[in-house]
Amino acid sequence: MEYHFNLVYVIPSVSLAAFTAGMAGISGGGLIIPICVLVGGMPIRVAMGTNTFLVLASSSMSFAGHVLKGGFDPMLGLAFGVAVILGSQVGSRLHARVGERRLRRGFSAILVAAALWMLLKALA
Known part of the structure; x- marks a missing residue:
């Protein structure tokens, strides 16, 4: 699958979405996937797959924090x-x-x- 997207627009937008999601305690897929598709022009399958990887990374950090605070x-x-x-x-x-x-x-x-x-x- 060949596609092109604009990292200049996507990276700052995804960073802001990840920050917002982290503050809210959510995975951020509801924010990140639309940004990748609408702002970056990424195919939705690629956006979903990429977001799955991002959730793995961010969830690992969130999980550690919850375990340390007794929230698991x-x-x-x-x-x-x-x-x-x-x-x-x-x-x-x-x-x-x-x-x-x-x-x-x-x-x-x-x-x-x-x-x-x-x-x-x-x-x-």
């Missing part, structure tokens, strides 16, 4: 870990079969639903 339940982590492994196996197989347009629409729908849910919670 090993039994809950084990239960969620099994669920995540199973879900990611199915998801990665389906991802390979889904078209680019459908991926964009699905990801957009998830972001819109999350934004609406957060807005409703804030207004309640």
Whole structure:
């Protein structure tokens, strides 16, 4: 897959998104993937794959901080870990079969639903 994107715009934007995500305690995929696609012109599959690597790096640091502060339940982590492994196996197989347009629409729908849910919670 050949593509071109502009690092001059993407790097500062992704850095700001990562900072914001770190402050909020979230992975940042909801911020970083749209930046890579919309600002950088990156194909969504590449943006998602790259973000997965970034989540691994940032999550490792976040996890260490939570463990040091007593914010980790090993039994809950084990239960969620099994669920995540199973879900990611199915998801990665389906991802390979889904078209680019459908991926964009699905990801957009998830972001819109999350934004609406957060807005409703804030207004309640």
